[in-house]
Amino acid sequence: MKDISEKDIEKFAEGVDITRENKALKDAIIANGINGATLNNHAIVEMNYVFSEEIETGKVVNQKKSGRCWIFAALNTFRHRMSEKLNIKDFELSQNYMMFWDKLEKSNFFLESILKTLDEPLEGRLVSWLLTQPQQDGGQWDMLVSLVKKYGVVPKQVMPESYQSSDSPELNSILNAKLRDCAFVLRSMHQDGRTEHELEEDKLNMLGDIYKILVFLLGEPPKTFDFEYRNEKGKFHRETKLTPHTFFEKYVGLDLDDYISIINAPTKDKSLGKTFTVKYLGNVIDGRQLKYLNVDMPTLKSLAIQQIKDGETVWFGSDVARYSDRKVGILDPDLFDYESAFGIRFNLTKAERLDYKESSLTHAMVLTGVNLVDGEPNRWKVENSWGEDVGNKGYFVMSDKWMDEYAYQVVVHKKYLSKDLVEAYNQDPIELQPWDPMGSLALVK
Template structure:
């Protein structure tokens, strides 16, 4: 805007240039001050009109030290973990691992997922192995968790890439909430029950001795980092193709090439699963036994499915939010692992229904896969999951972790399913009501009561979200819900949280 007629102004060229500079500076100064003022007004309007004053902070300080208990708590908590300090010695000492209803025998050895988020796979295979071990009189046995882990990485990457294409075709913006959610964590170790069904039905299972652990199955962080960065790179490539109106065949060809790279990464890190194998073992009587040669699918269909059929198991959840009534079927947008596979389905029921089917299943001799928020009110040394395991009010003069109702904790991001384990026993009162549950975890036998937890009925109500039982233990009226067309919840809904993206050893709270 500074095109000044130098001659008409009767000033030199350099004076004119200086004038332009000063005028430009003045104008920009006014604009900048205006914007800063507007920003301050917006910021102040959005925040409290009463900032913390020095007088308020002085009063908080004086009030804190007016109670000698606060000073004692401070002395202890500055030296030790506040979670440990809050443990109730009285409650921990009264926790007894005694149950009147149990499965016939528990699986050996106690499994260990180590530094990975594979709890959902460990829990499922821990349940599956019980009838297999009984039928074949095997004293110690594990199905290969790494085998299903391998195929889940391949399938989930393929599923995610197809979601990227679908959302691009639907016009989802790159900076929109859905794409932000998908790109933030393209893949992790966690999963849901219906994902297990997809993997087992498509790929079968193998004994752990046939496909053992590897470094990256035990410590998956760096392998996942490699996969994630490639998936984000491929997301851009696919979105660019959709924007350029590439044909479906072209896009599918691109996905196939991308999956070939992902396969190479996973196979390099985990090893390559067997196409056929022979399983040789000694039973409890030291008699030689042999199964095979056969494929993983044949092994499952012949030796496992007749004893434990994943298609006969159903998933019941407890989501008490008013927006999601009981007696309804729900699913999650973009949640799954196999294109064309079984859809994730949540049959929402009152917590009492979940407790009853767990008890009935264990009474019938079948252990139960379940999902919960494991870290809340958890006394680690003795393996106690109880609302009174810690007395935070005694230490901090306020309630912690149970200050809101279960529904509100879901709504405000303070609770969700983080870990999957197995119920193997239940203790009841004189009326047959469940009061405590025995839980098989997958953190080795060095933790808790030789690898087992005690979970109380009040804790179950607050922090258990999902159970999986055989449909024969479920009332017909509840089974009818599975015939409904599911309500689709958004991809970021807390009920879509996977067990267990952060339940590995390094991330346990």
């Protein structure tokens, strides 16, 4: 290994080559930050908040200091449907309710994973990976489907946000501390020769402790409730003694088995037209398996456009932190000109960014519109879940170029798939390692 010498540093300094022009830029960057100094006004002008195909979706919700974007995005697609059906405005489903059951199920999923790996070395990559983050806020579409099928959904008025649901770091810290404690106990019991039945009994007691923690921090989920609302015409409605399942069936009415995940992961190890899943990734044991169909970007975008044209919004996953600005609400690779500022190039392709950990799916949002020119998209309307103080009252505009580079997943009704794509989706999925980039979860706050 070779150290950096003083001579090397002198050569580096000579290479900076401060001219009158780039000194002004350097000073601007130091004073205003790289994004503030390199903001491309032309990109702002190009990203117009007008779309040829657009679905009215109302007021944007706010996940606050939590990583529940995937839950918010999915429930947004449900409430869009409900708002139109019931003629109600700015209605929300309970994100806290879904969070409660997700936390409990992820805790069980983690403990079952620990039981499954009792003979794996503690210092090995798999157990180390499991212990790094026993559970967290993030998730995927198929995980949401598993929760809805098992627990249904409820209106927000029935189980509103708690302090800790909107500000989750302390909740996650407490749960993960307890789960690592449980993992130690289970592995120690196994080393002491305790039976499988004894370990399962202890695991259930551990889940009782987790349930208690969740009740104290999030509240207790309702078993039955009354649903009351007044529509836009002022007419009052009440239905009593609903369960979370009957509410979903009557007021949302979606067959979630009809909706599937389409991804674009152009790495060499993931062939187009193949399906994939990820080991040790999920929440509900025996719930819906995570399954992705890998396609090229033109196909992915075409499927999303078809669903938007039919008046239905689209859950999608992307790497939201790249070339994005919360204030102006724009997602565009041309938004900041880093290369001109530094006089250097960033050369990685989309596939190489995935392979080299430079990018991954970090955030779920909703596509609510697209602007088509001669049938081709040039920008998309995006409903975020960061409240109304960002973007255009919470909405973002995304360039088609940004979608090509940083969007990885859409969830669409399978009726839009061609016969060939249906056959491809019906294949048994190839298993990916837990640390594969397609195993990343949407959780950006």
